[in-house]
Amino acid sequence: MKKDFVVTPWEVKGDIDYEKLTRDFGVKHLDDKILKGLEKEAGELHYFLKRKIFFAHTYFDEILAEAKKGNKFYLYTGRAPSGPVHLGHLVPWIFTRWLQDKFGATLLFQIPDEEKFLFKDNLTFDDTKKWAYENTLDIIAMGFDPKKTKVFLDTEYAGHMYKTACMVAKRTNISTLKSLFGLKDSNNVGEFFYTCMQSVPAFLPTIMENEPTRCLIPCAIDQDVHFRLTRDVAAGIGFPKPATILSRFLPGLTEGGKMSSSIENTAIFSTDSENVVRDKIMRYAFSGGRESAAEHRKTGGVPEVDVSYQYLTYFLEDSNKLKKIYDDYKSGKMLTGELKQITVDTINEFLSEHRARREEAKTRIEDFMLRD
Numbered sequence: 001m002k003k004d005f006v007v008t009p010w011e012v013k014g015d016i017d018y019e020k021l022t023r024d025f026g027v028k029h030l031d032d033k034i035l036k037g038l039e040k041e042a043g044e045l046h047y048f049l050k051r052k053i054f055f056a057h058t059y060f061d062e063i064l065a066e067a068k069k070g071n072k073f074y075l076y077t078g079r080a081p082s083g084p085v086h087l088g089h090l091v092p093w094i095f096t097r098w099l100q101d102k103f104g105a106t107l108l109f110q111i112p113d114e115e116k117f118l119f120k121d122n123l124t125f126d127d128t129k130k131w132a133y134e135n136t137l138d139i140i141a142m143g144f145d146p147k148k149t150k151v152f153l154d155t156e157y158a159g160h161m162y163k164t165a166c167m168v169a170k171r172t173n174i175s176t177l178k179s180l181f182g183l184k185d186s187n188n189v190g191e192f193f194y195t196c197m198q199s200v201p202a203f204l205p206t207i208m209e210n211e212p213t214r215c216l217i218p219c220a221i222d223q224d225v226h227f228r229l230t231r232d233v234a235a236g237i238g239f240p241k242p243a244t245i246l247s248r249f250l251p252g253l254t255e256g257g258k259m260s261s262s263i264e265n266t267a268i269f270s271t272d273s274e275n276v277v278r279d280k281i282m283r284y285a286f287s288g289g290r291e292s293a294a295e296h297r298k299t300g301g302v303p304e305v306d307v308s309y310q311y312l313t314y315f316l317e318d319s320n321k322l323k324k325i326y327d328d329y330k331s332g333k334m335l336t337g338e339l340k341q342i343t344v345d346t347i348n349e350f351l352s353e354h355r356a357r358r359e360e361a362k363t364r365i366e367d368f369m370l371r372d
């Protein structure tokens, strides 16, 4: 039997049953028909789609229909600046970059600095500003097109957002927020208001283009709750409903659930050195191997629960190589040490390129920022 799991925008833990989550959240699977449609428009499918890392959606079929007609849509995603970026954060951004490349879409990247200020006890606006800067370097390092990408902090772009946030707020009552998010009377009023701000960028495409313009939001599935509210109010305030395309969570090193900065030894950060990455994986990555090498050779490993193998499904693009690793590990031909070594090398290769682009990004920040 599966253990209990929790998925909210603020907490993800336990052994996540994505089937149940899809039903509970009222979202749809990215089924073969929709993937065929996407392949036709994009020319190919990203391996995140083939491997069901992005696996669910709302209204993505309508976005595809727009693309097919030659109409533009925007992309929108975000990052609340509470600490360093880890590999799990990069997953939706890698995919967003691919979508931007394939569709030439403008990307709005929200940095809701007030979110973490409001929800965390010990974070000042000075802290969030520092992390916003650090995180923006990671965002720019993804390789988004500077001509088509706008990054903004809520506290610096609020003048353009506030009216729309109030339109959302006026249609949102406290009981809805309590039932969607589990907020209580003891939560502060900023926490109640916050989703109104996260909704706004979904409507900015229409405001910026001055005509109804669809918006597609690539994100991890926990964020869909915010956008359920956004979808519910959209028509009433004269905007098209935003669509979402939703990913699983990159697992943490030591356990189920997701990679998280707040749980020790579960995260690999974008700025970790090669040695730190090696050390974390060798020491902490949960292994699907057997007690002894002899037993492993005899019965084989369990790639499905092996965190190093799971990471390869996210970061090793070559599907033939991945298949061979799966087969060799499962048959017992490959030992845990060898598998971990491949994972260390794969992640270090990815991160060394990322770190170089992140360094370069320091001179390019102003090419991306939007301010009041």
Ligand code: TRP
Residues within 6 Å of the ligand: 009, 076, 077, 078, 079, 080, 110, 112, 115, 198, 217, 218, 219, 220, 223
């Ligand atoms: N709430 C998100 C977080 O905690 C940040 C965010 C804002 C976001 N807008 C978004 C994430 C849109 C995905 C899509 O990090």
